[in-house]
Amino acid sequence: MSESAGEKTEAPTPKRKRKAVEEGQILKSKDFGTAVIILLGCAWMAFFGGGLMAACKGVMTAAFSFDHGDVEHFEPLRPLQAAGWQLLLPLGSLLALALVGAFLSQAALGSIGWNNKNLMPKASRVNPGAGIKRMFGSNGWIELGKSLLKVLLLGSMGGWMLWSLTHSSLGLMALDIQGAVGTLGSQFITLMFVMATGLLIIAGIDLPIQMIRHFRQLRMSKQEVKDEHKESEGSPELKGAQRQRQREILKGGFRKSVATAHVVLTNPTHFSVALRYESGKDQVPVVVAKGRGQTALAIRELAAEMDVPMLEYPSLARAVYFTSREGQEVRDDLYQAIAIILAFVFQVNKQAGGSLPPVTVPETALFDEHGQKMARAT
Known part of the structure; x- marks a missing residue:
């Protein structure tokens, strides 16, 4: 009877969920967040990649341009300092978009929040025994399966894309530099979109797994539910709220x-x-x-x-x-x-x-x- 009372078979109560959030125990999916960030990055490259290439061209031009004054007063970093600011806007916007993607991925999972406890050192993170247990436990096998799936799926999709672009890549020799670079940029963006789609597929598999794992971690035993109910019934705050509700x-x-x-x-x-x-x-x-x-x-x-x-x-x-x-x-x-x-x-x-x-x-x-x-x- 005591074993069944200690078995965690009950759904988590609202109080248990709030406590889990306070302790930093929230629903997370690294694959989903990575897929969202990569997709947003690909979209940014498709629309604003030309501006980034133009800024890089300006930096390279400034780096290889010099006059008589540069010979007399040799300062190799001066041209880069003069033209490097052109990269600040495109790279800054790309970084901001990545941060927005990370925020949106967590918001989609309902896991927005900041908890300092996640930054605190934990002995279990450096404990070899705990590390071996994680590696050979059920979660370790799941992570191994996901890693193998990533290699197989992304490798297959990437190989297929490279093979399909082989013929068009051979024709780059007939183009001028500007045309060849533009074609390579388009092919690169297409390849990134395909890889991001593969990441989304993996995230679609990982997300249900993380939801089930998170729910299992929050489950409670019958005794825990009873104890929480008794504690809540005896709290002055709840009694006051009940009297207010009754009024x-x-x-x-x-x-x-x-x-x-x-x-x-x-x-x-x-x-x-x-x-x-x-x-x-x-x-x-x-x-x-x-x-x-x-x-x-x-x-x-x-x-x-x-x-x-x-x-x-x-x-x-x-x-x-x-x-x-x-x-x-x-x-x-x-x-x-x-x-x-x-x-x-x-x-x-x-x-x-x-x-x-x-x-x-x-x-x-x-x-x-x-x-x-x-x-x-x-």
Whole structure:
């Protein structure tokens, strides 16, 4: 029993997710980020590569140009300093685009944030034992498979592209320098786009793997979920928020809704469902208000204040709660059970006394307190 309680089988709670983000444990995919940056770089080269080539040409021209003054006062770096500023704008914009790509790749994964804990030294990073465990563990084999896939896929795509460009490359000898350089630049950009497409394919494989791995790392044991729930229930912040929520409900539209109800079904403490049935107006019973926890408590307080009958039918209350929305008619397989209760309520209003009538909830509408289907009523 203790082993099953310690096994991490439960989905992470919102608090567990927030704590993971605070500790720097976020969803990351290096392959996805690399693919985005390479694609943006290729797009930049396609549109602004000419400007970069012109700037490089200016630097080279300045480097190989000199006059009589350069001979008398030999300063080899002066021409480069005079023309090097031409490279600042294109290279600076390319660097800025790479930073934007890195930001967008993380934003797409919902992992934006800065955490100083990631910069802190960790003994596990330099521990040989931990390193060997990572190498020969399941994650190590996954990384090995990804590396082999990169070599095979990118190598095949790159080889195919080079082979397809062989004939056009042989014709460069018939072109002048400017035409040959322009053709080579176009071929280079095409090759980079093809390689970036290969990286995207690899990222499409890596991303689901990282999502599954991240989810497994965040999973919790049943005991951890219970402990967190107890801790949250006892925190003054949560209690204050619950009281505030309850006051808002009492002041809000729930008061008007409960005032129109003819009966409130309870669980008795976890769920409350207020039902209305006005002959001549409603064809079938309508859910006017429903809630669980503090909301359920507020509905019961309003019902007591307004003298709306409250009846304890746990299975039926859960069935209505999980199958109907507020303002919606109850599901047809619950008509008979609710009709029996409403008939009892209307009869009690005429003559006092009487015990609660038994009702049968169909198996298709049996739920536990977590909304999971049950085999039979409890």
